[in-house]
Amino acid sequence: MADEALFLLLHSEMVAGLYRAAEHGEGENGRCTTKLESMGFRVGQGLIERFTKDTARFKDELDIMKFICKDFWTTVFKKQIDNLRTNHQGIYVLQDNKFRLLTQMSAGKQYLEHAPKYLAFTCGLIRGGLSNLGIKSIVTAEVSSMPACKFQVMIQKM
């Protein structure tokens, strides 16, 4: 779908632009990741609202996570999460073996050090989506071999 190309390009340009500005300006790399994550948070909140307007109420936390893995991921990234693991105590690991935002970058270990920059927005996206479904969480990502990556969601009990 043509929209995907636009979003992919916009996303890589956002990452590049923010990091470029950071080099010329303050030079604080950590800030860029935070900025990207907070952008993703805001977008995730808005998106999940529009998406779940007409769906049925979710039964429990696991139901919500399955929704994120299947419907949400399919709409945003055109595929489902490949593997969802949980310890049933608030920690979920979502594994995507061919993450759309990384497929164009490399197919292995090349450019591995740059991968986290491209995952920050998506971490925020997941966190924002969960937040508007009533779940407070911390989302981190790790990538060991592109384009596969894992998102770890830690639910915070209020």
Next chain:
Amino acid sequence: MSRSPGRKQENHKISRELFVLTYGALVAQLCKDYEKDEDVNACLDRMGYSIGIRLIDDFLARSAVKKCRSYSETADMIAQVAFKMYLGVTPSVSCSSATGNEFSLILDKNPLVDFVEELPAERASLCYCNLLCGVIRGALEMVHLAAEVSFLQDRLKGDAVTEIGITFLRKPEDRKHRR
């Protein structure tokens, strides 16, 4: 799991909303980072340019259009094929100069501002959709057409419609003589 056709339409819409929301978050972040509107506009234009030089490949691959023979064909192509493909709207094209190298695209529906009500008071001269100008400029440059693209009218600033002006910088006759 069967999906009704209505659901597919919704998903299609939501994909587009992802882009619109992301763009909004980007503009908001740039407004936080830069104090002056001109800086934000310049930044958006630059980002648009980088996107445009890559988007043109995607466009040509998807649309497989033939070579445009005149500036007005190019402007029509941008409005009727490119805009339709990426944003789902078709602006109307009008030629605004006797020399035939100035065109304007008039958008009565701009999907990028779907969720924007109005510009905040302290950001009165912000060109919210300046990314589009950069994209068009970058894409045209990659097909060897130098152009200046800017917003002539903007609905967010109170004008009736949103109008993008494209000025091609070299006449087609010049290119022929260069052979």
